[in-house]
Amino acid sequence: MNEQRRTRLALLALVGTVLALFLANKYLDDYKIRIINLSGIYVTLGLSMNLINGFTGLFSLGHAGFMAVGAYTVGLLTMPIPMKEMNFFFQPIVPWLANVEMGFLPALLVAGLISAFLGVLIGAPVLRLRDDYLAIATLGFAEIIRVVFTNTQSLTNGALGLKGIPNYTNTWWSWGVAFVTIWFVSFLIRGSYGKAFMAIREDEIAAEAMGINLFRHKVLSFAFASFFAGVAGGLLASLLGTIDPNMFRITLTFNILLIVVLGGLGRITGTVVAAVVVTVMMEALRFLDESINLGFIQIKGIPGMRMVIFSIILILVVVLRREGLLTRLKGREASYAEN
Amino acid sequence: MLRIENLTMKFGGVVACSSFSAEVKRGQIVGLIGPNGAGKTTVFNVITGVYKPTEGQIFFHPRDGETHQLVGLSPDRIAKLGICRTFQNTRLFGQLSVLDNVFIGNHLRLKSNVLSSVLRIPSYAREEREIYEKSLYLLEKIGLQDFKDERASSLPYGMQRRLEMARALATEPKLLLLDEPAAGMNPQETRELTDFIQEIKEEFDLTIFLIEHHMEVVMEISERIYVLDHGVLIAEGSPSEVQRNAKVIEAYLGVG
Numbered sequence: 001m002n003e004q005r006r007t008r009l010a011l012l013a014l015v016g017t018v019l020a021l022f023l024a025n026k027y028l029d030d031y032k033i034r035i036i037n038l039s040g041i042y043v044t045l046g047l048s049m050n051l052i053n054g055f056t057g058l059f060s061l062g063h064a065g066f067m068a069v070g071a072y073t074v075g076l077l078t079m080p081i082p083m084k085e086m087n088f089f090f091q092p093i094v095p096w097l098a099n100v101e102m103g104f105l106p107a108l109l110v111a112g113l114i115s116a117f118l119g120v121l122i123g124a125p126v127l128r129l130r131d132d133y134l135a136i137a138t139l140g141f142a143e144i145i146r147v148v149f150t151n152t153q154s155l156t157n158g159a160l161g162l163k164g165i166p167n168y169t170n171t172w173w174s175w176g177v178a179f180v181t182i183w184f185v186s187f188l189i190r191g192s193y194g195k196a197f198m199a200i201r202e203d204e205i206a207a208e209a210m211g212i213n214l215f216r217h218k219v220l221s222f223a224f225a226s227f228f229a230g231v232a233g234g235l236l237a238s239l240l241g242t243i244d245p246n247m248f249r250i251t252l253t254f255n256i257l258l259i260v261v262l263g264g265l266g267r268i269t270g271t272v273v274a275a276v277v278v279t280v281m282m283e284a285l286r287f288l289d290e291s292i293n294l295g296f297i298q299i300k301g302i303p304g305m306r307m308v309i310f311s312i313i314l315i316l317v318v319v320l321r322r323e324g325l326l327t328r329l330k331g332r333e334a335s336y337a338e339n
Numbered sequence: 340m341l342r343i344e345n346l347t348m349k350f351g352g353v354v355a356c357s358s359f360s361a362e363v364k365r366g367q368i369v370g371l372i373g374p375n376g377a378g379k380t381t382v383f384n385v386i387t388g389v390y391k392p393t394e395g396q397i398f399f400h401p402r403d404g405e406t407h408q409l410v411g412l413s414p415d416r417i418a419k420l421g422i423c424r425t426f427q428n429t430r431l432f433g434q435l436s437v438l439d440n441v442f443i444g445n446h447l448r449l450k451s452n453v454l455s456s457v458l459r460i461p462s463y464a465r466e467e468r469e470i471y472e473k474s475l476y477l478l479e480k481i482g483l484q485d486f487k488d489e490r491a492s493s494l495p496y497g498m499q500r501r502l503e504m505a506r507a508l509a510t511e512p513k514l515l516l517l518d519e520p521a522a523g524m525n526p527q528e529t530r531e532l533t534d535f536i537q538e539i540k541e542e543f544d545l546t547i548f549l550i551e552h553h554m555e556v557v558m559e560i561s562e563r564i565y566v567l568d569h570g571v572l573i574a575e576g577s578p579s580e581v582q583r584n585a586k587v588i589e590a591y592l593g594v595g
Contacts, residue, residue, distance in 0.1 A: 184457055187456075187457045187458075187459060188453070188456070188457050191453075191456035191457065191459070191463070191467065192442070192443075192445070192446050192449050192451075192456055192466075192467065192470065193446075193453045193456050194456075195435070195439055195442055195443050195446065196443060196446045198432065198434075198435055198439075199432050199435070199443045199446075202431075202432035202433055202434055202435060203430050203431070203432060203433075205389065205414075205426075205430060206426065206430035206431070206432065207432075207443075208413070208414040208415050208418075209387055209389075209414050209415075209418060209423070209424055209426075209430075210418060210423070210443060210444050210446070210447065210506065210507075210510055211415045211418030211419050211423075211446065211447025211510055212415055212443070212446055212447065213413075213415045214415070220453060
């Protein structure tokens with residue numbers, strides 16, 4: 001019965017979103033459509049990061065790196081051949097990429113797979129580390145990706161970035177992928193493997209004593225998360241049309257972390273709502289970066305003020321409501337009994 | 340079933356356990372006792388692969404003609420071979436439901452791969468249904484069926500201990516290691532526990548190795564007892580032999 005209700009709610013949400021997207025595409029201007037696209041992409045990113053940080057309990061900060069891999073893969077695979085020649089005027093592109101041009105869906109899949117492969121490659125050594133060490137190592141990985149991409153001129157066009165990536169991403173793509181991610185993560189978490197991930201989060205020693213291979217399951221969770229991060233990076237590249245290595249700095253990872261923490265670690269619905277709210281707020285609070293005229297007083301604009309507000313919210317949430325903003329406080333007495 | 344040979348475990352300069360040898364035969368309940376800090380839990384941690392011993396060997400015979408050297412294997416491998424344990428200070432998956440705790444105990448026997456679990460293909464769905472039924476049966480066995488949707492951490496202490504046993508049983512062990520199962524229980528609960536241990540031993544065809552401080556429990560159910568003091572084996576034998584042993588009395592009561 002519970003199951004049925006859940007399915008019905010999910011279907012309702014799906015139909016509602018399709019309807020909303022349909023109306024939005026009809027009536028809203030490009031700027032607002034772009035925000036809707038970004039929201040969808042951030043839903044995917046938020047869930048992907050929550051899979052590692054929230055469900056498996058690993059503190060990883062490598063998302064910007066995986067997104068960069070996905071973004072460049074999609075950029076290079078979908079860009080028309082003459083456009084590539086124009087981009088790579090400084091140094092010609094490597095021959096094996098020069099004449100490749102594929103559709104958006106296969107490019108996204110390749111982006112996800114390469115990113116997942118890299119996730120496994122990087123995960124194998126670093127997933128043996130714990131907590132803060134893992135965070136530092138994954139952060140380092142993301143930076144390495146960025147620096148490598150800045151310097152591989154004939155592969156990524158270096159600091160010049162890629163321009164003229166075809167804009168395939170529309171609301172159907174961004175939200176379609178978001179729904180696939182929601183579906184995937186929900187079913188994964190409800191199944192035996194997802195429960196094993198959560199067991200690792202709860203108590204590694206006990207999980208291992210129950211026969212759960214820690215390393216294998218951590219790598220698995222890492223691979224899925226990096227797959228979706230790669231796909232989301234690809235969507236972003238195709239939405240923006242222009243990418244360069246400096247887009248994929250730690251601040252990008254921070255935005256996703258913000259969504260995950262506000263939505264609640266290990267919460268699917270919370271993450272989805274937080275992704276939309278944060279993306280919209282990022283735009284809505286833009287006035288904070290500009291000068292504000294209150295009539296009697298003129299406040300000078302400080303660029304980056306928005307992020308200060310978000311950081312304060314993040315600190316407040318971490319201090320006061322670690323379960324995330326949307327979680328009903330059911331487990332207070334429970335955590336008391338634990339101690 | 341289990342043979343421990345000359346096990347030595349040093350942590351830096353501290354010798355937690357020194358040349359300890361023991362044998363647990365199939366179908367037996369064997370007790371491991373000793374004063375606090377005697378190295379009992381260390382022995383369990385070495386058997387289950389949490390620590391790698393400084394010296395010594397451990398052999399496990401889950402069935403005839405099959406022998407495994409446990410030293411050097413990881414805890415999850417050892418669990419798959421058929422050794423499962425409970426913890427002295429319970430280590431449940433606190434934020435997860437009671438049912439999920441038992442469900443996770445089954446994970447190591449799962450045959451389906453991860454993608455079939457996400458896609459919920461029929462063979463996985465069938466496996467999952469079986470796991471649910473088995474988990475519910477185990478919960479009924481320990482009398483927690485009405486608490487199945489509660490958070491594990493919200494249960495009172497005694498129930499948490501039983502839940503840990505159900506979770507361990509879900510892994511389908513041949514050898515069950517119980518680390519102080521009666522800790523913190525009143526006499527009534529302790530009696531129930533003794534009955535319960537004997538009952539599951541019969542039903543699941545288990546061999547049990549247990550650490551216990553409650554002498555009534557150990558003396559009543561163990562066929563054989565090993566006594567450790569400061570990491571050294573000071574006595575072994577049947578409960579009555581051990582009870583009469585002068586060294587054991589000295590270790591527990593101190594020299595007068």
